[in-house]
Amino acid sequence: MREKIEKIIRNAIKIDPSEKITIEVPGRPEHGHFATNIAMALASKKRMPPRKIAEHIVSNIQDKEGIIEKVEIAGPGFINFWIKDEAWYKSLKLILDKRENYGRQDIGKGKKVMVEFVSANPTGPLHIGHARGAAVGDTLCRIMEFTGFDVTREFYINDAGNQIRLLGESIYSRFRQFSDPEYPFPENGYHGEYVIDLAKRISQERDLSSMKEEEAIGFCAERGKEILMEKIKEDLDAFGVHFDSWFSEKSLYESGLVEKAIKSLEEKGLLYEKDGALWIKTSQFGDDKDRVLRKSDGQFTYFASDIAYHMNKRERGFEQAINIWGADHHGYIPRLKAALVCQGFPENWLRILLIQLVKLWKGGKEVKMSKRSGEFITFRELMDEVGVDAMRFVFLTKSHDSTLDFDIDLVKRKDTENPVYYVQYAHARICSIFRKAEEKGVNYKEPDLEELSCLKLPEEIELIRNAVEFPYVLKEIINNLEPHRLTYYLTSLASVFHRYFNLGTNRPENRVVTDDPILTNARLSLSEAVRIVINNGLRLLGVSAPERM
């Protein structure tokens, strides 16, 4: 619908094709179904009063398809459009025809995109911050797939640094403490309960006491990492997040990709040696200063492997990379981007979405968490306590760049405080209407356009208008990488439906199921269309759409 109006405007006045025309849904009904400010936007460029431009546009409008009921110029120069009911009925029919594919678009045109997210260190269980990243990342992926992108979900495993060594030391120390409580624990070791569990499990699998200390620590590190990765996979699986690929940092070293990356940078003259270390000239490309790739002790830094990793992403044919990171990594962005741009990567090849921190509340108090101190509530515990649907939905009700208060007691409540039930209830309610109709002997069938024309209530047109916004909402989400808009949209669609439904509470003639078979069928069609959109939307959120609650 928007596209059609835009086309009509472009045909009515000469506009630079690059000029953007914003078409919005006005907040007040007397301003029409759609409005544009194009006349005001062009006023200064054309040196003409906006109302004059608007008049020019309006008088040149050619409505070949006959979708426009009325056009008005209002206020300083807005052009307001009213759409004919018939055009709305056609849109409604389109939803019914496309069903689970309604909203599917080819914005991406098959573009190969890698979305890397969660990427938690395998040194402990996932926590609530990871959960937020998982929810946002996975929903973004689902929406991108639905809009024509070829998406790969990847989890980057940081298994190369000394944190894995530290994990091994922590496990080994716990093992020794079983027999010798005085055995020292590593200074920055991992204190969580899970380390003790790992020590128990690993010592049952293998006789650690017969091994040399070094060997035992190495074994604990390797095995501990494996077990934790399994748990991470299980948790994500239960959350409905399935990665296509798990990429090990260690493998970058083993396959020589880090060396190769360094060599390539060297050939481009981007490296130099200073104080026994190898540096990269990122400061010339937007970073605060140059960075070390190889320390004076000969070890590569994490940054080196990260550069190699992103070069490898591109070599694997990805035309775009999206990384979803915790906000505490923001300082790292300029250097990574600089390192890629300096070797000729397109400016926006890598896009990074920062997810702000989550504050966990329980019993009216903030729960402070730290992996080192071992005081935390795990992702798994939360998921078991509040449920996947509520969790995924709540994480997407806030913009990703705003910190989020996650109140367990609140999210757990299965009542009106929880927006996920509001949307799910609308879905269940529609299913219930269909059950009721069947009980009454109504046979619902696909409507033709003619029949839909009995939908005359303003609330009915309003409902169609809201439902057909769905594809546009998805488009906006993709353009801005703001998946949280979907929950707002669904909540508002559910609201419009609930209001419509309640028209029938005291007035049977306004119910969906009435004595008039044609009207009933048309209203069932409308309800079905709403159900389809809610169902498609919830699917993209990874939230279930129950038929009963």
Add this chain to the structure above:
RNA sequence: GCGCCCGUAGCUCAGCUGGAUAGAGCGUUGGACUACGAAUCCAAAGGUCGCAGGUUCGAAUCCUGCCGGGCGCACCA
């Protein structure tokens, strides 16, 4: 000190990239079912959009400077 994010109703947050009278949920007050499901709906009350300038026909939105809060500023990962 420098950088990034946030500051909107009592609370938690949206605000369609500069538009018309700033929205939702919760909370408060008052209403609507012998039922197409009340997990819903209707109504009321509640705002100097952190502060001060600037840009223009027009600013919660863009720019500058302050003030608060969070997070970063390694030859760690």
